[in-house]
Amino acid sequence: MGSLADTRTLWSNGEGRKRTLSGCSSDSVSAPLNLRKVSWRQKIFLRVASPMNKPTSMQHPDHCDVMDLLPLSPRTFDPSLDPLASLLPTSGDPFTGKRPKRTAVHYRALWKTAIHQQILLLRMEKENQRLEASRDELHIRKMKLDYQEVGTCIKDVLAFWDRKLSVPGRAKVVPLDKEEVHNAISKGVPKGRRGEVWLLFSQQHRLRHRLPPGRHAPDTPYQDLLKQLTAQQHSILVDLGRTFPTHQYFSAQLGAGQLSLYNLLKAYSLLDTEVGYCQGISFVAGILLLHMSEDQAFDMLKFLMYDLGFRRQYRPDMTSLQIQMYQLSRLLHDYHRELYNHLEEHEICPSLYAAPWFLTLFASQFPLGFVARIFDILFAQGSEVIFKVALCLLSSHEGEIVECDSFETIVDYLKTTIPNLTHTQMEETISKVLDMDISKQLHAYEVEYHVLQDETVDAVLQSNNSDRLDKLEKTNNQLKKQNMDLLEKLQAARQKIQSLEATVGNFLSRESKMKHMIRSLEQERQSYQKTIERMRSCLPQDALADVEMTHMVKPAQGPNGKAKPTAKKP
Known part of the structure; x- marks a missing residue:
């Protein structure tokens, strides 16, 4: 029997009669048959049953029966090999060519077998999908682990x-x-x-x-x-x-x-x-x-x-990274003095070459197999492994680094040559790292860093205090001078205020005098008004009318358009 992919290829388009699942060629099969209308049960059966070769001499091409679609070998048909043969009646009369009538029991048996085969195909389909997903997962896993391993595990270790x-x-x-x-x-x-x-x-x-x-x-x-x-x-x-x-x-x-x-x-x-x-x-x-x-x-x-x-x-201030660079420098100073002096002579600090090692845990520049081995030890021993690896790498290349006689050549060697380790160098480095113990030194160097930092801060504070005193004295003198200037301005302002107050007093006295004069003039006007009223009451009516008419007559105008002066009556 062929694969499930062959089954889908053969029966998805209704042309399953062209080949058998055993993989026979198209030359050994007959041409496609034109089927008559079949029931839905027969359609299900046709989708799951195996194709066969139809003998064209036994039946008209326009008629097709279920028996014609049973699985046959390209050459002969062996009923003992067909799982459905036992459910169907045997061949008909050889003289008449007719087949015996099929009963409902036979069709029911065919239907059950078809359902079982359909269930089997569905299970095979799910299993095929699972296998495909598993193959994809295995492919991705293989792709992930595509790097050269450093060292091999023996059976006892596995x-x-x-x-x-x-x-x-x-x-x-x-x-x-x-x-x-x-x-x-x-x-x-x-x-x-x-x-x-x-x-x-x-x-x-x-x-x-x-x-x-x-x-x-x-x-x-x-x-x-x-x-x-x-x-x-x-x-x-x-x-x-x-x-x-x-x-x-x-x-x-x-x-x-x-x-x-x-x-x-x-x-x-x-x-x-x-x-x-x-x-x-x-x-x-x-x-x-x-x-x-x-x-x-x-x-x-x-x-x-x-x-x-x-x-x-990785914090924004990166204080821990500075401590690590100090610890690495101290390790070089204590254990590889010649290399330390050579780097100091050319003003090469550890941050120029070791900062990427610490920030990426050597993953950005070194082979993946070597980095994976570093991670093995790192998870087992802690962060001190990074120092041990860096120290072993520098010490193993100490001779070559000392031979470099310029800043550029040393930095280039540290950044490009050291990461290109051979397989033997990687194994030797890992072996040295496993045998090294520098935890006490690292702790002492960290304490030393903090002590030096505090001393530096104190020295800076002391130097800053003397400068601060000088600045305070200068500031104090400037403030005193400003104070004297302000006092002089204040005295001038006070004198001006006094003069303004005197002027205001004069204005107030004159205002009171004017008010007194206004009141006297008002009294005088009232007395004059009363006198006029008394005089009017004493004059006769004719004289009073003449006076009023005199005031009503418009004064004559002179040649220049002005009113002529009129003689005043005595």
Whole structure:
């Protein structure tokens, strides 16, 4: 019997009679038959039954029966091989060519068999879809893990990790033995189960170390964060194409890798508003996505940032990164003095070459297999692994760096030559990192940094205090001078006020005199008015009329248009 794809190809267009499911060629089958109208049961049967070769000499081409559509071999028909043959009557009379009449029992049996076959086909279809999805998932997983592994795991190591990963409820069980885990890591971690191993390390770390309440990551679900908008969207989109541009999982523009990376960076920028998004986090998130799903990568990113404390180096002030650069310089000074002096002679500080190493955890410049091994040790031992890797890389290339005699050649060697490690160099570096312990030195250097910072601040404050006293004295003298000027202005203003007050007093006295004069004139006018009234009462009526007529007559005008003066009566 052929594959399910052959079945869909043969029967989806109603031309199943052209070939059999066993894959016979079109030359061994007959031409298509013109079917008469059939019942809906027969249509279902035709969709699921196997095609056959119809002998044209036994029947008219315009008539087709169900028996003609039963599965036949291209050459012969063996009833014992046909699953439906036992349900149908045998062939008819060889002399007349007629077939016996079929009963309802036969058709019912055919119908049941057709239903069973249809159910089988549906199940095969679902299984085929599941297999296709599984193939796509395997293809994506293979594409993610397309890098050269550093070191190979032997069977004993694979069995060890299988046992540890198969423990039920491993997030709540007794913590693993550190020495046992250290030995297992030194022998390697299986690439296919590396993400599970990292998750196991994070769970074990949380069993041993409890963060203070104020340092816990916000408990916002990943899916809820994806529904929100971030102000860092433009920066994230710009850096998507710059993150692992040569890796096939991230190289496709807005492909599956870039979309997953965008979701992860967006979710973290919304979760940690203080850090938001910083260049370098994208490479760390990309390494996580290569080995696990988005949800798991988001949880591991929170573990790196909060539990292991890497978020401090991504803060806007980057104080933690400055401390790390100081610690690296102190390590070079104490353990590789010649290299330290050579770098200091050419004024090359660690931030020129080591800042990308710390911000991307070596993922931006070094091979993925090497970076994956660094992450193996990082999740097991903590942030000091970054210092150990940097110190081992610099020490293993100390001779070549000292031979460089200029600023440009040294920086070029540090940025381009060191990352191009051979497979042997990577294995040797990992081996040295596993055997190194610098935790006490790092702690001492951090304390030393803070002490020096406080001393520097005190010295600056003292120097600032002397300068401040001088400035205060100058300011005081200026203020005294300004005060004297203001006093002189105040005295002049007071004198002016006094003169103005005297002027106002004069105006007030004159005003009172004028008011008194006005009152006297008013009294005099009233007395004159009374005198006039008495005089009018004493004059006769004729004289009074003449006086009134005199006042009513218009005065004569002179030659210049003015009124002529009239003689006053005595």
